[in-house]
Amino acid sequence: MNFTTPLTIGSLQLHSRVFQSPLSGVTDLVFRRLVRRYAPDSMMYTEMVQASSLRHLKEIPRIMDIDANERPISIQLFDCRPDFLGEAAQIAVQQGAQTIDINMGCPVNKITKNGGGSSLLRDPDTAVAIVTAVVNAVNIPVTVKTRIGWSDDEINILDFAQRMQDAGAQMLTVHARTRAQGYNGTANWDWIRRVKAVLSIPVIANGDIFSVESAVACLQQTGADGVMCSRGTLGYPFLVGEIDHFLKTGELLPPPSSIDRLECAKEHLQNLYLYKGERGILQARKHLTWYAKGFSGASELRTHLQEIKNVAAGVDLLDRQIELLAQLV
Numbered sequence: 001m002n003f004t005t006p007l008t009i010g011s012l013q014l015h016s017r018v019f020q021s022p023l024s025g026v027t028d029l030v031f032r033r034l035v036r037r038y039a040p041d042s043m044m045y046t047e048m049v050q051a052s053s054l055r056h057l058k059e060i061p062r063i064m065d066i067d068a069n070e071r072p073i074s075i076q077l078f079d080c081r082p083d084f085l086g087e088a089a090q091i092a093v094q095q096g097a098q099t100i101d102i103n104m105g106c107p108v109n110k111i112t113k114n115g116g117g118s119s120l121l122r123d124p125d126t127a128v129a130i131v132t133a134v135v136n137a138v139n140i141p142v143t144v145k146t147r148i149g150w151s152d153d154e155i156n157i158l159d160f161a162q163r164m165q166d167a168g169a170q171m172l173t174v175h176a177r178t179r180a181q182g183y184n185g186t187a188n189w190d191w192i193r194r195v196k197a198v199l200s201i202p203v204i205a206n207g208d209i210f211s212v213e214s215a216v217a218c219l220q221q222t223g224a225d226g227v228m229c230s231r232g233t234l235g236y237p238f239l240v241g242e243i244d245h246f247l248k249t250g251e252l253l254p255p256p257s258s259i260d261r262l263e264c265a266k267e268h269l270q271n272l273y274l275y276k277g278e279r280g281i282l283q284a285r286k287h288l289t290w291y292a293k294g295f296s297g298a299s300e301l302r303t304h305l306q307e308i309k310n311v312a313a314g315v316d317l318l319d320r321q322i323e324l325l326a327q328l329v
Helices: 029-038 051-056 082-095 117-122 124-137 157-167 190-198 212-222 239-249 258-276 278-291 298-305 311-328
Strands: 007-009 012-014 018-020 073-078 099-104 142-149 172-178 203-206 226-229
Touching: 018 239, 029 239, 029 258, 051 082, 073 082, 082 099, 082 124, 099 117, 099 124, 117 124, 117 142, 124 142, 124 157, 142 157, 157 172, 157 190, 172 190, 190 203, 190 212, 203 212, 212 226, 212 239, 226 239, 258 278, 258 311, 278 298, 278 311, 298 311
Parallel strands: 018 226, 073 099, 099 142, 142 172, 172 203, 203 226
Antiparallel strands: 007 012
16 A cells, blocks of 8 residues: 555545544643644544533533644544534534544443443444434544454454444544453454455554554554554654654654653643643643653653642753753763
């Protein structure tokens, strides 16, 4: 497959086959801007939005914020009620979404116990009704992100995928783990290969994409139309761009230095505070610990970063570490 050619999802044409996964508590506007700096053509996703909650809110939640210049962009929705999802999809279009992605893969109990996320793998009739309702509600492509099954004893992705396509989904992203696995064990990419063999819509591979090398290996093994990066971008917003650049040029970009990563962490902290205020500082703590890896003194730095109470404290810690690393160059 030629990965330099555009990818068509229904009426939308993308100039990158590398996607940034929606990640709850992570893929807000600030994070997406960092990823997009290195991967301007890649599809980004909002954090997942519960469809039923939109019906009761007087204003659009901050989670659906989209920059006016942010393209390509998708809003991910979850719920188990087709009518609510249809209404929510219409709101998402008004917000600027270019595709609607329906989450049918989240393994978290608070989502699955209410019939959303990966629990829909056990209720394909409702999943079909959801896709049908959303397709009928909007005039932009509708996509689905799911897993290979509920457990090793309930792997039903081939039938499920076919039903999603028949209902009108125009792209399917498959995380090659079961719901029971959560994020443990190894992603079984062979199931993605089997899904690709039975569908005519684009199939995107997800699971264990942590490097350019793993992305290439996954694409070779599965024949998928593209890859979606998830946990590999935590503290490393460079990954999507690195993979995209390699697929288009065959060239491996030099990896960012530890100093580069800490400078990025500093920017991430400052912008989260500008965007979200004090709540942004609390959210920044986890991001900062993800950046602080792979150099002498990283463990101690992570401990201190987890306790910051303001931007100045975080910047001071990062600047001091940057200065120490600069002396070693």
